[in-house]
Amino acid sequence: MCGIVGIVDSGDVSFPLYYALYALQHRGQESAGIATYDGQTLYKYKSQGLVADVFDKEILCGLKGGAGIGHVRYPTTGEKIPENIQPFTFTFRGRKVAVAHNGNLVNIVNLREEYEKRGQIFCTTTDTEVIGNIIADEYRVSLNVVEAVGMCMRRLQGSYSVVMMLDDEVWAFRDPLGIRPLCIGRTECGYMVASESVAIDALGGSFIRDVRPGELVCLKGNGIESHQIAEASHRAHCIFEYVYFARPDSVIDGRLVYDVRRNIGHSLCEEAPVEADLVSPVPDSGMAHAAGYAEESGIRYREALIKNRYMGRTFIMPTQEAREAAVRMKLNPVRGHLKDRSLILIDDSIVRGTTSRRLVNIVRDAGAREVHMRIGSPAIKAPCYLGVDMPTRGELIASDLDNGEVCSSIGATSLHHISIGALIRAIGIPKEDLCTGCLTGEYPLAIGSERCCPREVTCVAKHYQAGLESFSGE
Ligand code: 5GP
Ligand code: MG
Numbered sequence: 001m002c003g004i005v006g007i008v009d010s011g012d013v014s015f016p017l018y019y020a021l022y023a024l025q026h027r028g029q030e031s032a033g034i035a036t037y038d039g040q041t042l043y044k045y046k047s048q049g050l051v052a053d054v055f056d057k058e059i060l061c062g063l064k065g066g067a068g069i070g071h072v073r074y075p076t077t078g079e080k081i082p083e084n085i086q087p088f089t090f091t092f093r094g095r096k097v098a099v100a101h102n103g104n105l106v107n108i109v110n111l112r113e114e115y116e117k118r119g120q121i122f123c124t125t126t127d128t129e130v131i132g133n134i135i136a137d138e139y140r141v142s143l144n145v146v147e148a149v150g151m152c153m154r155r156l157q158g159s160y161s162v163v164m165m166l167d168d169e170v171w172a173f174r175d176p177l178g179i180r181p182l183c184i185g186r187t188e189c190g191y192m193v194a195s196e197s198v199a200i201d202a203l204g205g206s207f208i209r210d211v212r213p214g215e216l217v218c219l220k221g222n223g224i225e226s227h228q229i230a231e232a233s234h235r236a237h238c239i240f241e242y243v244y245f246a247r248p249d250s251v252i253d254g255r256l257v258y259d260v261r262r263n264i265g266h267s268l269c270e271e272a273p274v275e276a277d278l279v280s281p282v283p284d285s286g287m288a289h290a291a292g293y294a295e296e297s298g299i300r301y302r303e304a305l306i307k308n309r310y311m312g313r314t315f316i317m318p319t320q321e322a323r324e325a326a327v328r329m330k331l332n333p334v335r336g337h338l339k340d341r342s343l344i345l346i347d348d349s350i351v352r353g354t355t356s357r358r359l360v361n362i363v364r365d366a367g368a369r370e371v372h373m374r375i376g377s378p379a380i381k382a383p384c385y386l387g388v389d390m391p392t393r394g395e396l397i398a399s400d401l402d403n404g405e406v407c408s409s410i411g412a413t414s415l416h417h418i419s420i421g422a423l424i425r426a427i428g429i430p431k432e433d434l435c436t437g438c439l440t441g442e443y444p445l446a447i448g449s450e451r452c453c454p455r456e457v458t459c460v461a462k463h464y465q466a467g468l469e470s471f472s473g474e
Contacts (some may be wrong), residue, residue, distance in 0.1 A: 179215030265292020
């Protein structure tokens with residue numbers, strides 16, 4: 001998972017990029033970077049850490065120019081080494097290029113091998129560098145960006161929302177299945193693309209629309225060009241964006257994430273009602289789900305756990321050890337709300353089970369009599385290969401335990417996960433247009449020996465001019 005942004009504006013874009021990345025911080029806390037271009041020079045700054053720790057005023061003032069892209073990283077592929085921090089930048093045929101990517105390519109090993117056999121040298125272990133190289137290689141042949149991206153999209157398999165700065169133009173494209181989000185906005189004096197609409201809100205901009213799956217857009221000073229490069233028979237939007245990943249105030253592919261989560265809460269109550277004294281969220285990820293449950297059940301909503309919002313970077317590091325320490329430090333029970341009470345505790349998901357087990361312990365220690373866990377996603381049974389950090393079946397508690405076994409393992413009084421059908425209704429997007437790989441083990445494209453129900457993708461690159469539309473003056 002990662003967050004990406006690209007902006008073209010009449011003034012310098014470094015501060016707007018910074019604010020946008022700040023709004024996308026939840027999508028990646030490991031590192032952050034910005035690249036800009038001022039008509040002559042490519043400027044870049046990237047480092048490990050949170051956006052606010054990586055940049056200061058002096059650094060931002062040094063990132064000059066009216067075009068730029070930015071990235072926050074949560075590593076799924078590639079090691080945690082400084083070279084892997086995005087955007088990835090290079091010069092090609094006199095053009096200054098920067099690329100940033102959210103997603104995960106499933107054919108990356110083959111692609112890298114193919115290019116290495118041709119003598120290509122790679123400086124990082126990220127998918128992003130491979131994407132940059134394929135585009136450069138194709139551009140060398142055609143000298144046409146649209147054609148080069150079109151050829152590149154034919155080669156990439158997996159999830160990818162990409163922003164690319166090419167001198168003073170910002171290009172952005174989204175995989176034909178629309179697995180990861182990407183949207184377009186208008187700022188006071190320019191245009192932007194970002195992983196989520198909250199980044200547009202952060203700049204006081206207005207949301208225009210989502211980038212369509214398979215679409216390539218180019219932001220220019222005076223408008224946006226659109227090229228439909230590929231079309232798929234069905235989409236495969238990631239359900240986990242709605243359940244957990246995106247911010248609740250984002251609108252993704254036409255759905256307000258907060259409302260999806262509230263709907264999930266309603267369904268959880270319909271599917272597994274229980275008598276209890278209070279409904280409580282696991283903050284912050286279960287809050288909207290719990291609000292929905294409380295609304296539907298009429299049981300009062302009361303926070304039983306309070307989150308420490310000032311946790312440093314150390315506790316957000318994506319390792320198992322740090323994760324365990326994080327749960328201990330992050331949440332404190334409100335004993336006065338819990339003593340001798342029965343509690344419905346709502347979280348968005350159980351992945352490894354570590355969080356739920358500890359939380360049940362914490363609220364029981366604080367005096368809770370019963371702890372009924374209600375979970376906003378169905379049991380996660382299979383890995384995600386498309387960008388969410390759910391690596392192997394062995395690490396997923398529900399991959400070989402049934403509901404009763406998971407309930408005992410985490411020590412809850414009762415446990416219910418929302419059904420797949422109810423989750424799909426809560427999202428409001430047809431089942432065929434969603435990726436539910438982590439729930440069903442059936443993926444929207446071929447991945448190794450996993451089961452798949454592939455979407456048919458047609459490349460329409462040859463006809464891209466027909467899809468040209470300008471937003472200038474809209
Ligand atoms: P568990 O402890 O069961 O592995 O994780 C479940 C908790 O982690 C839930 O509270 C959920 O909000 C959160 N979570 C789910 N997916 C991710 C992820 O990809 N990264 C991080 N940092 N947290 C996650
Ligand atoms: Mg959580």
